[in-house]
Amino acid sequence: GKTIAFMRGGPDPYYQYGMNAVQSAADKLGVKVITYTANNDPTQELANVQDAITKGVDGILIYAVSLSSEKAAIAQAKRAGVPIFFQYGYDPSILADTAGIMEINLFTFGEPVGEAIGKMVPEGEYATITGKLGRGDAEAFAQSFKNGMAASGSKAVDVADLGADWDRQKALDAASQIITAHPNLKAIYAANDDMAVGVSIAIDRAGKTGQILLGGDNGAPYGVDLIKQGKMTMTNGNPPSIASVYSLRLLLGVIDGSVKPGQFYAAPTQLTSKDNVADVIPWDAKPANVDQWLKDPLPQGSAPPTPPSK
Amino acid sequence: MTTIESGAQLAIRVHGVTKSFLGTRALDDIDFEVARGEVHGLVGKNGAGKSTFMKILSGAQPPDSGEIVVGGKAFKALDPAEGRAAGIAIVYQNPELHLDLSVAANIFLGAEPRKAFGVLDDGAMQKRARELLARLGLNLPVNKRLGDLDIADRQQVAIAKAVREEAHVLLLDEPTAALNKAQADFLFRLIRDLAKQGMAIVYVSHHLDEVLDISDRITILRNGRKVAVVDGKTSDKDSLISMIVGRTLDAVELHRTERSTGEAFFILDNVSQEGRLAEVSLTVRAGEIVGLTGLIGGGANALAAVMGGLDDRQLSGQMQLAGAAYAPASVRDAVARGVLFIPEDMRGRGLVMSLSIAKNISLAALRSIAKLGWLSLRKEHEVATEMSERLDLNPRAPSREVRFLSGGNQRKALLGRAIFANGKLFVLEEPTQGVDVESQRQIHDHLRRLAGGGASVVFVSTDLEELIALADRIIVMREGRIDRELSPAGLDPERLLAAIQTPSTASVN
Amino acid sequence: MTSPAATAAQPTLRRPNFVMALGVGRFTLLIVLLLIVAVTAIGNPRFLTAHNLLNILFQVSTLGIVAAGQTILLIAGGLDLSVGAALSVAGLATALVVVATGSVVLSALTGAGVGLVIGALTGMLVATNRATPFIITLGTMTFLQGVAILMSGGSPINGTDALFNLFGMGDFLHVPWPVYVMLLAIVAVFLVLRFTPLGRYAFAIGGNEEAARLSGIPVRRTKIAFYALNGLFVGVAGVILTGILDSGLPSMGTGYELRAIAAVVIGGTPLIGGRGTVIGTLGGVLLLGLVSNSMNLLGVGANFQSAVLGLIITAAVLLQKKA
Amino acid sequence: MTSPAATAAQPTLRRPNFVMALGVGRFTLLIVLLLIVAVTAIGNPRFLTAHNLLNILFQVSTLGIVAAGQTILLIAGGLDLSVGAALSVAGLATALVVVATGSVVLSALTGAGVGLVIGALTGMLVATNRATPFIITLGTMTFLQGVAILMSGGSPINGTDALFNLFGMGDFLHVPWPVYVMLLAIVAVFLVLRFTPLGRYAFAIGGNEEAARLSGIPVRRTKIAFYALNGLFVGVAGVILTGILDSGLPSMGTGYELRAIAAVVIGGTPLIGGRGTVIGTLGGVLLLGLVSNSMNLLGVGANFQSAVLGLIITAAVLLQKKA
Numbered sequence A: 001g002k003t004i005a006f007m008r009g010g011p012d013p014y015y016q017y018g019m020n021a022v023q024s025a026a027d028k029l030g031v032k033v034i035t036y037t038a039n040n041d042p043t044q045e046l047a048n049v050q051d052a053i054t055k056g057v058d059g060i061l062i063y064a065v066s067l068s069s070e071k072a073a074i075a076q077a078k079r080a081g082v083p084i085f086f087q088y089g090y091d092p093s094i095l096a097d098t099a100g101i102m103e104i105n106l107f108t109f110g111e112p113v114g115e116a117i118g119k120m121v122p123e124g125e126y127a128t129i130t131g132k133l134g135r136g137d138a139e140a141f142a143q144s145f146k147n148g149m150a151a152s153g154s155k156a157v158d159v160a161d162l163g164a165d166w167d168r169q170k171a172l173d174a175a176s177q178i179i180t181a182h183p184n185l186k187a188i189y190a191a192n193d194d195m196a197v198g199v200s201i202a203i204d205r206a207g208k209t210g211q212i213l214l215g216g217d218n219g220a221p222y223g224v225d226l227i228k229q230g231k232m233t234m235t236n237g238n239p240p241s242i243a244s245v246y247s248l249r250l251l252l253g254v255i256d257g258s259v260k261p262g263q264f265y266a267a268p269t270q271l272t273s274k275d276n277v278a279d280v281i282p283w284d285a286k287p288a289n290v291d292q293w294l295k296d297p298l299p300q301g302s303a304p305p306t307p308p309s310k
Numbered sequence B: 001m002t003t004i005e006s007g008a009q010l011a012i013r014v015h016g017v018t019k020s021f022l023g024t025r026a027l028d029d030i031d032f033e034v035a036r037g038e039v040h041g042l043v044g045k046n047g048a049g050k051s052t053f054m055k056i057l058s059g060a061q062p063p064d065s066g067e068i069v070v071g072g073k074a075f076k077a078l079d080p081a082e083g084r085a086a087g088i089a090i091v092y093q094n095p096e097l098h099l100d101l102s103v104a105a106n107i108f109l110g111a112e113p114r115k116a117f118g119v120l121d122d123g124a125m126q127k128r129a130r131e132l133l134a135r136l137g138l139n140l141p142v143n144k145r146l147g148d149l150d151i152a153d154r155q156q157v158a159i160a161k162a163v164r165e166e167a168h169v170l171l172l173d174e175p176t177a178a179l180n181k182a183q184a185d186f187l188f189r190l191i192r193d194l195a196k197q198g199m200a201i202v203y204v205s206h207h208l209d210e211v212l213d214i215s216d217r218i219t220i221l222r223n224g225r226k227v228a229v230v231d232g233k234t235s236d237k238d239s240l241i242s243m244i245v246g247r248t249l250d251a252v253e254l255h256r257t258e259r260s261t262g263e264a265f266f267i268l269d270n271v272s273q274e275g276r277l278a279e280v281s282l283t284v285r286a287g288e289i290v291g292l293t294g295l296i297g298g299g300a301n302a303l304a305a306v307m308g309g310l311d312d313r314q315l316s317g318q319m320q321l322a323g324a325a326y327a328p329a330s331v332r333d334a335v336a337r338g339v340l341f342i343p344e345d346m347r348g349r350g351l352v353m354s355l356s357i358a359k360n361i362s363l364a365a366l367r368s369i370a371k372l373g374w375l376s377l378r379k380e381h382e383v384a385t386e387m388s389e390r391l392d393l394n395p396r397a398p399s400r401e402v403r404f405l406s407g408g409n410q411r412k413a414l415l416g417r418a419i420f421a422n423g424k425l426f427v428l429e430e431p432t433q434g435v436d437v438e439s440q441r442q443i444h445d446h447l448r449r450l451a452g453g454g455a456s457v458v459f460v461s462t463d464l465e466e467l468i469a470l471a472d473r474i475i476v477m478r479e480g481r482i483d484r485e486l487s488p489a490g491l492d493p494e495r496l497l498a499a500i501q502t503p504s505t506a507s508v509n
Numbered sequence C, D: 001m002t003s004p005a006a007t008a009a010q011p012t013l014r015r016p017n018f019v020m021a022l023g024v025g026r027f028t029l030l031i032v033l034l035l036i037v038a039v040t041a042i043g044n045p046r047f048l049t050a051h052n053l054l055n056i057l058f059q060v061s062t063l064g065i066v067a068a069g070q071t072i073l074l075i076a077g078g079l080d081l082s083v084g085a086a087l088s089v090a091g092l093a094t095a096l097v098v099v100a101t102g103s104v105v106l107s108a109l110t111g112a113g114v115g116l117v118i119g120a121l122t123g124m125l126v127a128t129n130r131a132t133p134f135i136i137t138l139g140t141m142t143f144l145q146g147v148a149i150l151m152s153g154g155s156p157i158n159g160t161d162a163l164f165n166l167f168g169m170g171d172f173l174h175v176p177w178p179v180y181v182m183l184l185a186i187v188a189v190f191l192v193l194r195f196t197p198l199g200r201y202a203f204a205i206g207g208n209e210e211a212a213r214l215s216g217i218p219v220r221r222t223k224i225a226f227y228a229l230n231g232l233f234v235g236v237a238g239v240i241l242t243g244i245l246d247s248g249l250p251s252m253g254t255g256y257e258l259r260a261i262a263a264v265v266i267g268g269t270p271l272i273g274g275r276g277t278v279i280g281t282l283g284g285v286l287l288l289g290l291v292s293n294s295m296n297l298l299g300v301g302a303n304f305q306s307a308v309l310g311l312i313i314t315a316a317v318l319l320q321k322k323a
């Protein structure tokens, strides 16, 4: 069988669930998977790619620390004739040389959550808490949520934008402080569900459960729990499980020539609120799910998202 | 008689102790015994093995072989706790104390008085510390941070700590090295008392007069071997010296060669420093050796610090060096002007223990072994070898790290740095502290040779013999002022001591 | 009767001790704290509400516990960079046990025990090797991070409501439980340092290890005890943080090591050991908590916070002089 | 803190010195290296190919440059935790300039210059304050991380192809340019330490600062020079990494500080200073590079890597004895 290198940017759960899904899918397909981690260090990530090539893998499936720092990796992969497929992140300058890129539209991802909450909060104050700054995605998430709020026709004003490094405790602290500073806050957006958990704890501690709406992203299991408990209004899911299985299939397709390389694919997303919480796409993929995702028709290439002209 | 008479009980017996370091034999098959109530002197050249022997007896270091019998028990090796339990107390050559703990806490460290539930009883500790210090006739503030005391006082604390342990055996490794005469005399009285009370005392020193004066018996070590045990009452200094050195040296103290001193080289004009120096005016001529002394706090060390550029705070008055104004803002400025300061605290402030002998010697004059800014390691090795010869360093191994040297050899190496930097004015604190008789003479000869070569030497010393033997002029400082100036010609230690202790206004006879 | 030699010759030694003696070191910190309080209070009236102040205490509680333990280590001339990773491991152990048994007591004991054991083992490595604790614990830190990932399988461990209700939500007289635990930790360390031989030995070993050894102090055993004690504190912090976050996360302790050390040093305990106070550490912890709270209440933008925090830490340290 | 006297006195301390004296210290590291090489070579024949070995050198090149500079600091009893953040700042400056001007030379000079200036300023803080470098640079690290975020304006800076073609892709005789730069850095530090007064001053200041001062060494100025030099190395590393990553990222230097220090100490330079060699540092750097390469070639899973790495670092350090 073939050997695939799965690389993740760091220890975050998001990558872990993707890794688990790929693992079980690969088992079913009789493909061998070797996993690598970059510990959020782009230098290490490049090293991982080089080492995987040396090891002689047939393809590389990678959650990159930063796509824009992958040129060397891609060049090396290309030189060695090893297709490299990227999940999460997008950089037009490299698309042509990749086996493919699967990504959500960062610039609109938070919008539906913003619109949903905007409808429930026609006026008042809201705040956003985003992840680790400097990679572009954290910034884009917060902005897209604000765009959604505006689009919903809500008059609510954004009173605070903080960064919490995707970290639960930092989000908990930041949220409690925002709540203190703005007692009649109506809503908080957390750029991923890990931070949403922290925010929801802050809301509980402030005794404002229900009074302050919470919107999240990712559709992570613990995010879904919040929705079930009625503590979060909506989360926009981009399950790493299904995305990784699709990406694996696409990569294998590129390897055996059945799939055209260098295409962009829209990553599967799913708005989740209490209405459809029952049939949420699980991060923690059951064998049945994986079977399904292996049977599903392959995603087709599409036009990559264009950043809003500032 | 050089053996213990049958009646006396042994306090400690050592049999066949041997110890080597990096191939060098520090101690070779030493047998040694001390009776209760005996004061036993231990003498030998620098590097003879005295401190190593003391450390082995106290349990600070294990011997390679041999056994130690104390308190009826035989040990292959002791650790500090066992040594203490066996009733052995020690004052190390380099007192190991805690600068950030109080005097009392230092004295009782490891044996703190406790209340119920093992809670510290600092009240009792301070009370007992006061009593102890009083008993020893020391007036030290028990609550003061030890780091704020000077080396002499710290030495006293170390002694107090040892006495506190109420041991049967007290090991004193050069306890008077940092003490002035008065403090030393006091210590001797203390030692005699303790001996009377039945304590066995081993006393290591290079001051042979002291040793002869206080010891019942004296053991002489040479190159790690025991060469003799003599009776302290009957033997004399010359025979002792010849046994220590291994050949006869003329016992004549004074090597003074008449040097023609040149014109004024270094001039202090009415120099004062807040709370330290008052209106000091002094002229040192080229080729002259001036000795500074006085009671602790008298200002001798302060004056040295000012000359060396260590301390220019709140300084007033004028200084001139070689005819030009001299006002060093930093030590570097002073060194640049050819003024080299050698501190008393050689381990703490003098040597770089992690560097070799050669690198310590060249440190203050790297330029002279550099070509176009690049160091010539070959040249460095050569000059270091030559300097080791001149100073009779033991072992002769320029690449050996200085921390492996014995105390005296370390001091020689430090002097070597200043000599190699070939200064014009040498400012030394206690230049031969802890140095053996022969080396002391060698160092004195070196200083005279430097002076002979036209350099000026100013040294601070509390060693009366040294002052008389080395200085052309002796300046006695008191309360930051020059109290009087003495010529060593015909001066004897007793008169000098009197001069140091009584203000010039009072009459000296 | 101090000789000039002792004073003039060692200016670098003398002044700071003098400063310490007057406790001015601690005052400077106090002044910095009050300054921040004043500025924030003016900028945002809600800052000085009991609610917010309790919030700050709640937010620093786990850091305070870890820093209290670290204080003993630093005074004793030690250091433990692995506390963050150890906290994660202890927290995950706590979470796994509470999920399995639902027992708060059992899980708390497990978390504390795990911390204690990790600390003791670290202590043995440090006490029996010549390598500095900095580098040894840098190695164990990496190792423990790996262990945390393996324990959690890389994803959060949920179902810890029992702990959450106690430490996340629970309070007594409006004061959250974690705050009590932190204060308890501070007081405990204060008493140990001030009134027990063990505490005295910490100062002795940190000040001059060889001298301590020659004074017959069982240096190794004592060091191991310090690291074990520190580990216990870390374990307790892990238990509490699991409750606060209502989950065990492999990354829950990330960054605690540097924040804790910073707090201790800002609190006036020099890294070279030999002196220090846990009260100062509390001040350092509060400073860190205050700064982030005040930045958020004053609405300092996300992009600026790290820069501002860095400036304030540096300033606080430099004011601290002999750190 | 052990006094020099201690070394002479404590028996347990004696053997290692002996070991050092014989240089066995470096041999143990060599043995560890060879062991890893052997195991990996058996596990994967591709390991010993010239291509892979060059890869390893390429992968450690920036770390090697940073570690070379850090070696001088550690020998001089200093330390700089801000090198990672400084690397990011220098890298971002490089990227901004190359994007604006397209000139490799100009951008490289800018990056190196920024590093130099940051280093010099750090040095002034360290040399004129009593606080330990560890804690001062912990503060500046946080500050510089903030600066990096502000410089990047929140997203990677692209369009650095000119540098990419040189450092990311370019080689000479099949050896990538960054490798030459690293070797150059190592050689430079070697020569400085062994054959210049400045290098000798590093050992003297690290071994006994007061003795250095009394020998007329301009302690403060020299310290500042060391930090500036270190900063220059960090700046150069920033330039090269910008090329390798073909972009400036505020996170590009993440973790370099601890990895660099680990490499230096594994290489036999104790944190207390006074001794050490840059050749040893090269060994430490290679060890870190080898371990990760070997784990990857042997297919050690992502979840196990941190634990294994931690074990090996700890082992290497303990073998190193006097760290």
Ligand SMILES: Nc1ncnc2c1ncn2[C@@H]1O[C@H](COP(=O)(O)OP(=O)(O)OP(=O)(O)O)[C@@H](O)[C@H]1O
Residues within 6 Å of the ligand: B021, B022, B024, B025, B026, B044, B045, B046, B047, B048, B049, B050, B051, B052, B053, B093, B394, B395, B403, B404, B405, B406, B407, B408, B409, B434, B436, D007, D008, D009, D014
């Ligand atoms: N830790 C050590 N490592 C290597 N050599 C050592 C060590 N300690 C002592 N030595 C060597 O052992 C010999 C004896 O040293 P020791 O300190 O006992 O001499 P000493 O008689 O006390 O000299 P001094 O009168 O100068 O104090 C010297 O040659 C010294 O260099």
Ligand SMILES: Nc1ncnc2c1ncn2[C@@H]1O[C@H](COP(=O)(O)OP(=O)(O)OP(=O)(O)O)[C@@H](O)[C@H]1O
Residues within 6 Å of the ligand: B310, B311, B312, B313, B329, B330, B331, B332, C011, C012, D127, D213, D217, D218, D219, D220, D221, D222
């Ligand atoms: N008299 C003094 N009082 C207080 N501190 C001093 C004194 N002399 C030197 N120092 C301190 O000792 C250290 C070394 O000072 P030194 O006078 O040797 O300057 P330096 O080493 O020549 O440095 P530079 O030449 O860069 O000023 C500095 O921290 C300085 O503040």
Ligand SMILES: [Mg+2]
Residues within 6 Å of the ligand: B050, B051, B052, B093, B173, B406, B407
């Ligand atoms: Mg001796």
Ligand SMILES: [Mg+2]
Residues within 6 Å of the ligand: B301, B344, B430, B462, C005
């Ligand atoms: Mg004196």
